[in-house]
Amino acid sequence: MLKERFFGVSGPEGNHGEDVKEYYFYLDSTPTHSYMKMRYKYPHAAYPYEKLVEENRRRAKTDPEFELVDTGIFNEQRYFDVTVEYAKDAPDDVLVRLTIENRGPDAAPLHVLPTPWFRNTWSWDQSKKPAMHAIDGATIVAHEDALGERWLYCAPVDGALRAELLLTENKTNNALLFNAPNTSPYTKDAFHRAVIDGERSGVNPDRAGTKAAAHYELSVAGGASVVLKLRIADRGPLRMPHLFDQFDTIFIRRIAEADAFYAATQAGSLTDDERRVQRQAMVGLM
Numbered sequence: 080m081l082k083e084r085f086f087g088v089s090g091p092e093g094n095h096g097e098d099v100k101e102y103y104f105y106l107d108s109t110p111t112h113s114y115m116k117m118r119y120k121y122p123h124a125a126y127p128y129e130k131l132v133e134e135n136r137r138r139a140k141t142d143p144e145f146e147l148v149d150t151g152i153f154n155e156q157r158y159f160d161v162t163v164e165y166a167k168d169a170p171d172d173v174l175v176r177l178t179i180e181n182r183g184p185d186a187a188p189l190h191v192l193p194t195p196w197f198r199n200t201w202s203w204d205q206s207k208k209p210a211m212h213a214i215d216g217a218t219i220v221a222h223e224d225a226l227g228e229r230w231l232y233c234a235p236v237d238g239a240l241r242a243e244l245l246l247t248e249n250k251t252n253n254a255l256l257f258n259a260p261n262t263s264p265y266t267k268d269a270f271h272r273a274v275i276d277g278e279r280s281g282v283n284p285d286r287a288g289t290k291a292a293a294h295y296e297l298s299v300a301g302g303a304s305v306v307l308k309l310r311i312a313d314r315g316p317l318r319m320p321h322l323f324d325q326f327d328t329i330f331i332r333r334i335a336e337a338d339a340f341y342a343a344t345q346a347g348s349l350t351d352d353e354r355r356v357q358r359q360a361m362v363g364l365m
Contacts, residue, residue, distance in 0.1 A: 080126075080271060080275065081190075081192070081270060081271035081274050081275055082121075082126065083194070083271075085099050085101045085103065086099070086100055086101060086126070086128060086131075087099035087100050087101070088100060088131065088132055088135050088136075091136075092132050092135055092136050093135050093136075093144065094135050094136070094137075094138035094139060094140055094142055094144060094145075095140065095144050098135075098144065100131045100146065100147050101119070101120075101147065102119070102120040102147060102148075103117060103118065103119045103120070104117060104118045104119075104359075105117050105359070105362050105363045105365075106118055106162075106359065106362065107334075107337055107358075107362055108337070108361075108362045108365040109333075109336065109337050109340055109365075110340075110365065111167075112165070112167070112365070113166065113167045113333050113336065113337075114164070114165065114166050114167075114330075114333035114334060114336065114337045115164065115165040115365075116162065116163070116164045116165075117162070117163050118160055118161065118162045118163075119160075119161045119163070120153070120158050120159070120160060120161075121158060121159045121161055121189075122147075122152040122153060122157065122158045122159075123157040123158060123159070123183060123187045124152050124157065126152075127147075127150045127152055130150055131145065131147065131150070155183060155184060156182040156183050156184075157182075157183035157184075157185075157187070158182055158183065159179055159180065159181055159182065159187070159189060159299070160178075160179070160180040160182060161177065161178075161179050161191075162177070162178040162179075162180070163175070163176075163177055164176045164177075164178075164330065166329050166330045166332075166333040166334075167333070168329050171229075171312065171313035172310070172311075172312040172313065172314070173310070173311045173312070174308070174309075174310050174326055174329055174330065175193065175307075175308070175309040175310065175311065176306065176307070176308055176326075176330060177191065177193070177306065177307040177308075177309075178304055178305075178306050179191065179297070179299060179304060179305045179306075179307070180299075180303075180304040181299040181300065181301055181302060181303055181304070182302075183301050183302075184301045184302070185301045186298055186299065186300045186301055187298070187299060187301075188296070188297065188298050188299075189296075189297045189298075189299060190274050190294065190295070190296050190297070191294075191295045191297065191307060192245075192270060192274070192292040192293065192294050192295070193233075193292065193293050193307070193309055194270070194290065194291065194292045195211070195219070195221065195231055195290075195291050195311070196249045196289060196290035196291065197209045197211070197221070197223060197249060197289045197290070198249070199249045199250060199289065202250065207224055208289065209221065209222060209223035209224075209289060210222055210287065210288075210289065211246060211287065211288055211289060211290075211291050212246065212285075212286055212287040212288075213244045213246060213286040213287075213291075214316075216242075216243070216244065217232065217233040217234070217235070217242075217244070217293075218230060218231065218232055218233070218316065219231040219244060219246075219291050219293075220315070221291075227313065228313065228315070229311060229312065229313055230311070230312055230313075230314070230315055230316070230319070231291070231293070231309060231310070231311050232309065232310040232311075232312070232316075232319070232322050232323075233293045233307075233308075233309050234307070234308040234309065234310075234322070234323050234326075236295055236297070236305065236306075236307055238297075238298075238305070239295050239296065239297055239305075240296040240297065240298060241294060241295065241296035242293070242294070242295050242296075243293075243294050244286060244291065244292070244293055244294070245269070245270055245273060245282050245291065245292045245294050246282065246283050246286045246287055246288040246290070246291045246292075247265040247266065247267065247269035247270065247281055247282055247283055247288045247290050247291075248263055248265040248266060248267065248283075248288045248289050248290060249267050249288075249289045249290040250262075250263060250265070250266050250267055250289075251266065251267060252266035252267065252268050252281075253266075255268065264280055264281060265281055265282070265283045265288055266281055267290055268281065269281025269282050269290075270282075270290075270292050270294070273294075274294070293309065295307060308323055308326055310322055310323070310326075341354070341358050341361075344361075345357060345358070
């Protein structure tokens with residue numbers, strides 16, 4: 080399936096109770112979130128959902144938990160490190176950098192879909208429905224009455240097998256889940272159907288909706304990395320002529336500010352190891 084959230088076992092399924100079966104690490108943050116960084120480890124092979132549930136359900140409380148690494152899926156380092164960073168150039172101007180590193184020995188394919196969406200409240204509270212639409216091959220404009228307009232800008236990626244914008248509605252597929260009619264063919268599982276099944280009837284050909292994705296199809300060589308750059312801003316293209324010129328410079332500046340914050344916050348008596356542990360603990364709270 081197209082992974083949109085962390086996977087775990089429920090209380091009855093886990094032999095030690097409810098537990099997330101993923102590997103993700105919050106690495107850095109400032110209190111204002113002017114800089115944030117996390118890393119996620121994503122295996123090359125199909126994610127072993129059923130195996131994790133079945134084995135944890137089978138084990139007794141006196142047995143150790145069956146974790147993702149126990150499945151052997153990370154053998155030979157056949158996984159991606161996906162590092163996600165955010166840096167603010169202004170309160171409503173957020174830069175996003177995704178660094179995807181193939182830790183394995185061989186080239187491996189990966190689909191990456193940064194996804195903005197509007198929470199669906201209009202279906203039940205009669206509020207005015209917001210809207211998104213693509214204005215070219217790399218820009219989405221979104222409008223909501225309280226927020227105003229926001230633009231998502233997507234930088235080109237060298238060597239990408241595919242780079243396209245997908246749009247649909249953030250609405251439940253009632254026909255699939257409840258055997259009830261849908262009011263629109265465009266439902267929230269459209270990107271899963273497009274990427275996994277090659278079935279694009281749920282993607283709006285008019286490139287409009289309330290859920291969008293920048294779909295990058297990549298092949299990353301063993302030991303190599305690919306960087307994706309995006310920007311979410313409250314200014315349109317005419318006011319943002321040099322979108323990505325200072326991109327890395329802004330990250331360098333925000334990382335230096337994060338370092339300065341922790342240098343001033345942490346006690347001088349800590350060892351370097353203790354500083355790292357405390358910093359990551361504080362980051363996790365943020």
